Amino acid sequence: MILVIGFEQEGVSRVKNALSEFDVYEVPEYCRDWIVEEVVAKAPTFEGSGNWHWKKFLIMHDLSNEEVTRVIKVVRSQGISPIFATTTPTSLTWKLEDLLNELIREDEYFRKLREEKQKMKSFYLDIGKS
Structure with missing residues (x-):
């Protein structure tokens, strides 16, 4: 099952x-x-739009690792870049809004980490050119 928000x-x-x-x-x-x-x-009974959040989320439930990898590749190939997540025994006990807020925090953390990694990579490349 895949849940989409935003x-x-x-x-x-x-x-x-x-x-x-x-x-x-x-x-x-x-x-x-x-x-x-x-x-x-209750997801199969939902009615109405999921376009209420300022961020896009794609939450996967009960998918194998291979299916998760495939879903991410297929969605990205559509030019769509949501925050991807899978449910866990812990996340299933959280309020949805709390989970979305945590996913935003994690996404921001990993974006900053990637940016810092890129900066360090280009820093070391610049040193070698002198």
């Missing part, structure tokens, strides 16, 4: 078409205070 309708359609072998559900805003396990359980 996608415009066109993006949701592209994800659903590209990942037709998976159940893809938009998570509406009224679920933001729900426990993630409840969101997962």
Whole structure:
């Protein structure tokens, strides 16, 4: 199962078409205070748009490592760059909004880490050129 949040309708359609072998559900805003396990359980009954968050999220539940890798590649090939996540036993006990906030924090941390790594790489390359 794949949960999408923050996608415009066109993006949701592209994800659903590209990942037709998976159940893809938009998570509406009224679920933001729900426990993630409840969101997962009730996802097939959701109605309404999931385009309520300023960030895009694609949360995978109960997918194998191979499926997760494939989903990420396929979605990125569509020119879509959400925050990707998989559910864990711990995250299933969190409120959805708390999980999304944590995913944003983690995403910002790893972006900064990649930027610093790039800076260091170019720093060392510059030294060698003198």
